[in-house]
Amino acid sequence: MTIPKPLTPGDRIALITPSGAVLPERIIPAIKAVEALGFEAVPGAGIAERRRYLAGDDMTRARDINSMFARADIKGILAMRGGYGASRLLGLLDYAMISRNPKFFGGYSDITTLHTVFNQRCGFVTFHTPMAAAELRNGADNYTLEMFMNAAAGRFKGVFENPPGRPIKILRNGYCEGRLTGGNLTSIAAGLGTPYEIDTRGKLLLLEDVNEPPYKIDRMLTQLRLSGKLDDAVGAAFGYFNGCGDERELLEIWDEILPAGKPAIYNLAIGHSTPTASPALGAAYRIEGGRLVCTEP
Numbered sequence: 001m002t003i004p005k006p007l008t009p010g011d012r013i014a015l016i017t018p019s020g021a022v023l024p025e026r027i028i029p030a031i032k033a034v035e036a037l038g039f040e041a042v043p044g045a046g047i048a049e050r051r052r053y054l055a056g057d058d059m060t061r062a063r064d065i066n067s068m069f070a071r072a073d074i075k076g077i078l079a080m081r082g083g084y085g086a087s088r089l090l091g092l093l094d095y096a097m098i099s100r101n102p103k104f105f106g107g108y109s110d111i112t113t114l115h116t117v118f119n120q121r122c123g124f125v126t127f128h129t130p131m132a133a134a135e136l137r138n139g140a141d142n143y144t145l146e147m148f149m150n151a152a153a154g155r156f157k158g159v160f161e162n163p164p165g166r167p168i169k170i171l172r173n174g175y176c177e178g179r180l181t182g183g184n185l186t187s188i189a190a191g192l193g194t195p196y197e198i199d200t201r202g203k204l205l206l207l208e209d210v211n212e213p214p215y216k217i218d219r220m221l222t223q224l225r226l227s228g229k230l231d232d233a234v235g236a237a238f239g240y241f242n243g244c245g246d247e248r249e250l251l252e253i254w255d256e257i258l259p260a261g262k263p264a265i266y267n268l269a270i271g272h273s274t275p276t277a278s279p280a281l282g283a284a285y286r287i288e289g290g291r292l293v294c295t296e297p
Contacts, residue, residue: 001123001124001125001179001284002102002123002124002125003296004076004102004105004124004125005075005102005103005104005154006104006152006153007039007076008153009038010038010039011040011075011076012039012040012041012073012074012075012076013039013040013041013074013075013076013077013078013104014043014044014064014077014078015030015031015042015043015044015047015078015132016046016047016061016065016068016077016078016079016080017044017046017047017049017055017056017061017064017079017080017081018055018079018085018086018089018107018110018111019055019061019079019081019082019083019086019109019110020053020054020055020081020082020085021051021053021054021055021056022048022055022081023133024048026080026133026137027043027047027048027133029133029137030080030132030133030137031132033132033136033137033139034136037136037145037148037149039076041132044064044067044068045060045063045067046061046064047064047080049061053084053085054084054085058085058088058089058092062092065077065089065093065098066092066093066094066097066098069094069097069098069103070097070101074103075103075104076103076104076152077103077105077106078106079107079111079114079131079132080131080132080133080134081131081133081134082107082109082110082111082184084110085110086110086111086114086187087110087113087187087190087191089114090113090117090196095117095121095122098118098122099121099122099123099124102122102123102124104127104151104152105118105126105127106126106127106128106129106131106148106278107128107129107131108183108184108272109183109184109272110184110187111183112182112183112188113187114126115183115281115282116181116188116197117196118282119179119281119282120199124282125280125281126282127151127152127156127278128183128206128270128277128278128280128281130144136148140274141274141275143163143269143275143277144274144275144276144277147275147276147277147278150278151279151280154297156278156280156283156294157294157295157296157297158293158294159291159292160285160291160292160293162269166269166275167267168265168266168267168290168291168292169266169267169290170266171236171238171251171254171258171264172235172255172258172262172264173263174261174262174263175263175287175288176204176234176235176262177284177285177286177295178204178234178235178284178286179203179204179282179284180203180204180206180237180279180281180282180283180284181199181200181204182198182205182206182281183206183208183281184209184271185207185208185209185212185217185221186209188207188220188224188229189220189223189224192223192224192229193227197227199232200230200232200233201232202234203232204234204235204285204286204287205229205230205233205235205236205237206237206279206281207237207238208238208239208241208270208272209240209244209271209272210240210243210244210271210272210273211242211243211244212241212243213244213245214250217241217245217250217253218253221253221254225259230257230259230262234262234263235262235263235287236262236263236265237264237265237270237287237292238264238265238266238267238268239268239270239271240268240269240270240271240273240276241271242271242272242273251266263287264287265287265290265291265292268292279294280294283296283297284296
């Protein structure tokens with residue numbers, strides 16, 4: 001698995017909209033937020049486009065992704081927001097070209113779809129980061145910014161640390177190791193049965209979601225179980241599930257559906273809330289003693 005070249009101050013970061021449309025009043029603050037981190041923000045051609053709930057038509061959104069990976073002056077690519085729409089682009093991306101030009105790529109939520117194909121088809125590590133027109137635009141907290149900058153600079157090896165006062169908890173004790181894969185549960189479940197579905201064989205599965213009732217979490221995890229994805233994974237790490245029912249109910253669902261013998265931890269500061277970390281998807285991790293540890297680079 002290739003690890004993209006770390007970003008340095010002054011590097012140009014493309015801001016793209018693969019999924020939902022961005023409210024016009026959020027565009028300039030998002031650009032300024034990225035520039036405040038020491039980078040030069042380069043808006044994609046379709047950043048202000050809108051087609052129903054999408055950020056422009058599929059060709060425009062796919063062209064932005066392809067062109068930003070092809071440009072030598074662009075060192076990193078960051079999604080403005082999630083929403084819905086990234087899956088519509090999967091047949092329009094130039095995977096051979098993207099494979100030749102691995103770059104820092106960040107985002108989460110619906111962007112999970114792109115993380116999966118860039119990890120699996122293009123063979124490089126990507127980052128489950130906050131987004132320019134969401135958390136960064138809002139003036140993110142120190143933990144969120146520090147984790148983002150560490151990921152951008154290639155400093156992600158070692159023990160995953162939650163913010164103070166938010167302990168990582170153990171659902172199932174044990175040891176496992178594998179490359180980290182996953183992200184948003186809804187996006188992962190939607191991709192099953194397609195040529196772009198997630199491959200969890202020998203991997204550590206990261207899951208998060210927001211505002212889904214417990215029965216839908218149950219249904220999507222059951223779908224993963226029935227498709228063999230939970231059996232194939234070596235273990236699970238659960239991030240934020242805000243608005244998805246109380247913790248006790250979620251723990252019962254996770255424990256009932258996760259196959260026996262699979263180590264699992266939860267309460268990680270990852271997903272649809274802040275403070276949030278920026279783990280490296282595709283990188284090697286292990287669960288040991290209730291800790292999540294990245295073992296590369």
